[in-house]
Amino acid sequence: MPKQKALHFGAGNIGRGFIGALLATAGYELVFADVVEKLINALNEKKEYEIYILDLERKGEIDTIKGVSGVISTNQEAMNQTITEASIITTAVGPNVLRIIARGIASGISARRKAGVTSELNIIACENLTGASSLLKEEVTKHLPEDADKEYLNQYVGFPNCAVDRIVPPFSVENNTLAVGVENFYEWIVEEPAIKGKKPDIPGMKLTDNLTAFVQRKLFTLNCGHAITAYLGFLKGYKTVDEALADPWIEDIVYKAMLESGAALCKKHSFDEKEHEKYINKIQKRFRNPYIKDDVVRVGREPIRKVTAGDRLVGPLNMAREFGLGYSHLAKGIAAAFLYENAEDKQSGELRAKVEQKGIREAVIEVTSIQDGEVVDEIVKSYGELEKLKNPKL
Numbered sequence: 001m002p003k004q005k006a007l008h009f010g011a012g013n014i015g016r017g018f019i020g021a022l023l024a025t026a027g028y029e030l031v032f033a034d035v036v037e038k039l040i041n042a043l044n045e046k047k048e049y050e051i052y053i054l055d056l057e058r059k060g061e062i063d064t065i066k067g068v069s070g071v072i073s074t075n076q077e078a079m080n081q082t083i084t085e086a087s088i089i090t091t092a093v094g095p096n097v098l099r100i101i102a103r104g105i106a107s108g109i110s111a112r113r114k115a116g117v118t119s120e121l122n123i124i125a126c127e128n129l130t131g132a133s134s135l136l137k138e139e140v141t142k143h144l145p146e147d148a149d150k151e152y153l154n155q156y157v158g159f160p161n162c163a164v165d166r167i168v169p170p171f172s173v174e175n176n177t178l179a180v181g182v183e184n185f186y187e188w189i190v191e192e193p194a195i196k197g198k199k200p201d202i203p204g205m206k207l208t209d210n211l212t213a214f215v216q217r218k219l220f221t222l223n224c225g226h227a228i229t230a231y232l233g234f235l236k237g238y239k240t241v242d243e244a245l246a247d248p249w250i251e252d253i254v255y256k257a258m259l260e261s262g263a264a265l266c267k268k269h270s271f272d273e274k275e276h277e278k279y280i281n282k283i284q285k286r287f288r289n290p291y292i293k294d295d296v297v298r299v300g301r302e303p304i305r306k307v308t309a310g311d312r313l314v315g316p317l318n319m320a321r322e323f324g325l326g327y328s329h330l331a332k333g334i335a336a337a338f339l340y341e342n343a344e345d346k347q348s349g350e351l352r353a354k355v356e357q358k359g360i361r362e363a364v365i366e367v368t369s370i371q372d373g374e375v376v377d378e379i380v381k382s383y384g385e386l387e388k389l390k391n392p393k394l
């Protein structure tokens with residue numbers, strides 16, 4: 001029997017190091033779509049790549065992922081062909097790129113309908129964003145050329161949301177474009193009720209009917225603690241996450257922020273408090289993995305996105321507030337994001353410009369959408385304290 005085909009958008013860290021690896025290992029013929037020619041050419045030449053395990057468990061091991069190829073995502077003819085043949089499509093391109101790839105996916109779905117394919121297709125956006133697949137569905141629908149395509153999409157194409165958790169840091173091996181380094185831990189949790197047709201059999205993919213709880217658990221704990229580490233780390237001049245967390249002042253704030261978000265998550269989703277504490281401790285251990293050198297500029301990238309309502313910092317703070325729980329360490333993390341500066345990160349420039357033009361109070365209200373004056377006061381107070389770290393003369 002011929003292998004089923006999987007198409008994965010984004011041959012980057014998560015694409016090669018996590019989702020693509022699970023798909024290929026599950027036996028799919030895997031095609032990566034990316035805009036970077038060097039990556040696509042290397043995939044087509046080698047047809048395989050190496051994953052280096054950066055962890056105490058499985059230390060020094062290298063997995064080889066075979067049976068892969070690549071296509072340039074702007075080559076619409078080739079994309080239409082691949083989308084027509086695929087039984088699963090996944091993405092890991094970054095939340096802002098979903099809108100960009102939607103047009104090409106819509107064209108592929110229209111081609112698939114015209115080719116008379118009536119097998120189900122599931123499209124799963126594996127991004128750090130709540131409801132990423134639903135967002136992608138909305139965007140794809142906007143670009144579908146005919147009403148018949150919209151009917152086809154509703155009948156045959158599923159867009160299950162998911163939570164995706166594996167730290168895949170910047171990593172390079174000389175003369176090996178495709179090598180990727182990963183922590184050993186991974187978790188991919190997919191919204192079962194939204195799957196169309198037969199459930200995919202992919203070892204490593206877990207199904208749930210309560211995805212929101214899992215997405216928020218991961219985003220408001222791991223990504224929350226990580227982002228605070230990055231912003232405080234930047235303020236104190238550290239380059240990597242492990243350097244930042246070796247600073248007891250940072251480690252204490254990060255841990256307490258995760259406890260604050262944890263208390264709120266336990267109330268919201270009825271998680272067992274002891275189990276959740278273990279979850280936080282495991283994450284702390286993952287942050288301290290000595291084999292991973294993760295840059296604070298990667299973890300802190302796009303600070304505006306990270307301080308919008310519902311994301312990893314404001315999301316748990318609002319949740320804590322909703323239950324009348326403490327949030328002062330989360331507020332510190334948010335304040336630190338407003339002080340973050342990286343000339344290569346457009347959003348950090350925009351955020352700093354907003355603070356300079358409008359003042360911190362207005363900037364916080366506008367970007368975070370927090371209306372509660374008491375919470376805004378707490379963030380502004382923390383901003384004043386942290387600003388002194390950045391500029392001791394103030």
Ligand SMILES: NC(=O)C1=CN([C@@H]2O[C@H](COP(=O)(O)OP(=O)(O)OC[C@H]3O[C@@H](n4cnc5c(N)ncnc54)[C@H](O)[C@@H]3O)[C@@H](O)[C@H]2O)C=CC1
Nearest residue numbers: 010011012013014034035073092093094095127128167168
């Ligand atoms: N790296 C990590 O540890 C984790 C990342 N994520 C999420 O996964 C997503 C991807 O992150 P990374 O893999 O770290 O980023 P990355 O930057 O390593 O990979 C993104 C890839 O998408 C490609 N791309 C950009 N525009 C494209 C387009 N129009 N068509 C096709 N490909 C395009 C890029 O060329 C790049 O190869 C993000 O949403 C991130 O939040 C989630 C969990 C862990």
Ligand SMILES: O=P(O)(O)OC[C@H]1O[C@](O)(CO)[C@@H](O)[C@@H]1O
Nearest residue numbers: 128166167223226227298299301
């Ligand atoms: O990819 P984003 O949303 O910019 O955030 C980076 C975060 O995502 C991860 O790459 C994966 O969850 C973390 O390692 C990091 O905290």
